[in-house]
Amino acid sequence: MRWDAGLYERSFGYVAAYGEALIDLLDPRPDERIIDLGCGTGTLTSEVAARGARVLGLDSSTAMIDQARGQHPELDFEVADAHVFTFREQADAVFSNAALHWMTDPDAVIARVWAALRPGGRFVAEMGASGNCATIIEAVHAAAAELGIAGEVRSPWYFPTPAEQAARLEKGGFEVRWLHCFDRPTPLDQCPDGIADWLRMFGAEMLRPVPADLIDRLLDRVNELTAPALYRDGIWTADYRRLRFIAARL
Ligand SMILES: C[S@@+](CC[C@H](N)C(=O)[O-])C[C@H]1O[C@@H](n2cnc3c(N)ncnc32)[C@H](O)[C@@H]1O
DSSP: OOHHHHHHHHHOOOHHHHHHHHHHHHOTTTOOEEEEEEEEEEEEHHHHTTTOEEEEEEEEHHHHHHHHHHHHHTTTTEOOOOOOOOSSOOEEEEEESSOGGGSHHHHHHHHHHHHEEEEEEEEEEEEETTTTTTHHHHHHHHHHHTOOOGOOOOOOOOOHHHHHHHHHHHHHEEEEEEEEEEEEEEEEETOHHHHHHHHHHHHHHTTTTTTHHHHHHHHHHHHHHHHHHHHEEEEEEEEEEEEEEEEEOO
């Protein structure tokens, strides 16, 4: 997907802000070698670096990496696809916030993370869990059906159950040390047009098959369908559900 890195930075800073708690789970120590996988504009990469670790930010989006390099010229960033990346050294940890659910082949990503880590190294991540943004996704399907294009629209995300993700990690050579699934309703303070704005940022892949002249109608309808559940007292809220885990490479 093509990312609008400027819009992401201006209006969706909450993604990294919520990810800050994940850095405490990572517990980076001075001089540890850490990879931030799917680092986006590098906000959390720089916070991991501020704790003294040597961090490399990887992301498949050139726009995101350009923005990250512009904002944090002192840090190392590279354009790389998580499904095929390699790392010359052995990392102490791989960290990832809000990125794994965008990756289409989770087993391939887990295999690359395993190969990048030293034995005993840790994989610490947050991602969408099963049911993440279900109200939004269902509304897109319903609105598409009303416009006669139901079969063409599909969710691009991988939102596993806790058991499914734990099984994948175990199969991939990790021991799951800690895993937590939770609801995290997320206010969309910078989205005056509600879920439509959220979809303009994150939904490009899902909306790709929608003809250009139908997009605005579809987004208006999604706002109508989701408002009863997601709009209250002038505030739109996305129905996020998250999965956090710490896994050790065997
Ligand atoms: C919602 S952003 C999160 C960015 C950052 N981790 C943060 O907390 O702000 C998801 C990021 O995952 C990246 N991404 C998606 N698929 C990827 C892949 N196959 N390999 C590497 N990065 C990927 C996207 O380019 C995007 O920057």
